[in-house]
Amino acid sequence: MLYRPAVSGICAGCGKFCKQGVGMRIALGIEYDGRAFSGWQTQPHGNTVQDKLNQAISRIAGHEITTLAAGRTDAGVHAAMQVVHFDTRTVRPLTAWVRGVNALLPHEVAVVWAREVSDDFHARFSAFSRSYSYFLLTHPVRPCLLAGKVGWYHQQLDVDAMRRAARCLLGQHDFSSFRAAECQAKSPLKHLQQLDISEQGGLIRFDLMADAFLHHMVRNIVGALLYVGKGSLDEAGLQALLAARDRTRAPPTFMPDGLYLTGVGYPAQFALPTQAEPARLALWR
Template structure:
């Protein structure tokens, strides 16, 4: 994917569509539509429904909490009306508030599912580590005035890599049926005043990354030693855990799918970290039964769709 490409305004897009959405979660109760508060999902569906002139319902790749941001939230929907690529992107953006934007839209096979086709999700937790508070970045970073040892945080975090019971790091109200998750990698790096926790896994529990970030900052401050994270993991008890880091430092930056879906690649966010130069999908997804199952289903679905298209052309 290039930064600039001409959006087609002639050919109506048919069948199921995948779309990437970026948003600042500050003003929202989270992704999921709720009756009592503004949500990203409700705002997006309302804007898309205006474009379609009919109700539109979308499914996301990963629900984010109140105040959490996203730069590559992948969704899918079955459009009730035929519209062009340009109409879906420009039309939806014209009806969205300024803190939500559509990045791209692409036809996919009917078997594509933003949640159940996903192989991995990736987040970045961004900490501004200096004595004075942030101004321009105040809604997008967590401020820590105490000096943080990013190298110690990184070493401590490695205890979490692999398939583990993350009960100590899940919120009390987490609705997941299992606390087990497969963490592919977690890295902590310092870039000037920014300390970034970069983490990828098959999926995450409610508040899991924020609870990990809070515990890692205790290590970084020197309040806890490097064995703190490993000990918390073995306790399997949230009531014995560390503090929960604020939501506004957390960014959902990537959702990985099998290459057969041919979804556009794009630079990983947030733009504060654009200098790192990494693009979506560059990190490999470790082998696991779930990843293999979803890859096989994805490739079979795309092969069947390609065959159906060829037969349609021959008819």
């Protein structure tokens, strides 16, 4: 373990002068069903993933904990690999940060792994990429068993046309046309490194990876590609939309139901998992 021996000083866990140790930093891999919560970030009513996680970890640690995440997710958006970190002055086996915390969490949230990391690790600022997947069911009848777990469109879509059009979005661009009005990102410039579209049995899967994403960026891209798939927007139209850098000219934001945060990339020095285990997404294979 990387535990720092007990000395007098500022405790990384409580932020106050104490003699219990200078603390340690723990990273966790989290998965959750976003339907039960009002998004990731803490809110006064307390019904967010961060609120529930902070409460559970604080009980195991024996002092107040605040987690910091790789990225925020909206209400209804899921995660198969959210990464968070927190500081604590309490020594616990790593299993306590997994099984112990899970025993105190609602069943819609689970800690999948725990690692002790160095003080220079930050769940958000150390990340160099984020990966999302969106699952879209195309069927005349709305889903029941998969309700809230997949997006839905009632007609078949031209997946080949969507693939061709999607190529124009790869690379570094100003994604203002795919940015929510309330987005707080300092710059609309993002580097989209991957946008793969696959189809199996009426289920269309979009896999995207970028250095970072703007608010609603994935859902807005999926919404625009759906317009391509149904013939309301062609490849040239999507290119023009990207170049316009104008959200008001774009199709509506698509539903959150089928969106999953599936991976966060970190430098090798931190030795952290960067993608959700295949078995965690076995339903979609």
